[in-house]
Amino acid sequence: MISQKWKKLVKSLHQKKYRDQEKLFLVEGEKPILELLTSNFHIEKIFVTDLFLKRNPNFLQDFEILSASELAQISAMENNQMALAIVRQYENKPLYPDNNIILALDNIQDPGNLGTILRICDWYGIRKVVCNNQTVDLYNLKVINASKGSFLRVQCFYTNLQNYLKYCVENFSEALIYASTLQGKSVYEIKFQKPAILIMGNEARGISKDILSYVKQEISIPRPKGGGAESLNVAIATAIIVDKFFQNFK
């Protein structure tokens, strides 16, 4: 039986306010938790069901057994029948340009988008993502789930993006600042340079004005003739631009 103390803690961690306060977050489901064990994240507590233990008989970590219905009571997922972990957040440390690309996010609101963007970064070997403070919380369970384990390999730094860019312009002047906008140069014609910072903006409003003044090169994805959609989803646009970036250096 889960104690009231743990129950209360887990349920509080569904909310950002308490995640921030406790510096903890939740990871749910079999695969994410097995992947978590291979990472450097500090795990405070693991709850598993009998089903999980049956499927993972050699599970060596300390754990507490819950019934499926107890797990359902504390889970933030619709259908988690396996396991839940309470995990310590990593320190929000500054990430600076190196000889790769940094992704900078300006007000990404949808957790599925942030998770998918982390997965794209992971795929291409981008290890640093800088988020403005209004971007959706990395530790939101929907972000964690959509990232499919990529949150373990891609680091995020939440900050005032405007100040961050100002600092980079002054101290890392070799880093070229790109941004995805509607009136930029075609992504198919740009010769990308490294190190780079690529800024992707809010789903509806794009990049904020106060951010744009730091941008050296605006990038657009031109819509082919016959195309009808007003825009692409921000994760899709990120993938297309990042893919071109890496093709450039092959």
Added chain:
Amino acid sequence: MISQKWKKLVKSLHQKKYRDQEKLFLVEGEKPILELLTSNFHIEKIFVTDLFLKRNPNFLQDFEILSASELAQISAMENNQMALAIVRQYENKPLYPDNNIILALDNIQDPGNLGTILRICDWYGIRKVVCNNQTVDLYNLKVINASKGSFLRVQCFYTNLQNYLKYCVENFSEALIYASTLQGKSVYEIKFQKPAILIMGNEARGISKDILSYVKQEISIPRPKGGGAESLNVAIATAIIVDKFFQNFK
């Protein structure tokens, strides 16, 4: 006040079973409904709130006014404060290869993925999507919402995909059948041909075996050195492949 009859109908349309039975579906929110009015879709009924009428004073369509709380009661969305329409489904008509690309979906399960894929198709001017019968329902509100209006411009045909491909091989032999798999030729090296059918598979299991036998060219997106993610999200992979396809014909 909304009548019990309408209330019951709207709520029933949250479920696929009743959508199938009534051949109706729901569109919710201000922007999707304004876009809907410019399309050929047959609208059975529109419910709007005062807020919607305030923002759209020249709205000419027949409508019924609801209070925000009445709308919240029948809405399938978390936060729809504007409008809801009951719309007639279009006929499930066969779509055959022409001098473009057809996207074929084999068991796409996540509604967000299907919606995003429709938006990608719309952007690139792909007008035909063939879904196997196990693919998530186009008329699921999460699909409609994620498509950002692209469901109005991209047609879907649900069918037995195996039989469909067999028919195409026999009757449209000029159409090249591509599929995204883990062991295909690099997307960066393929010289694409038209007409084409591009098959994208299930989020976890990829393309079914019985489908693979119809494929002429398997395509993979090679993971760059230093990349960590096991795979890309299926909508992201679709975008990268479709983008390459259209670059090929520029």
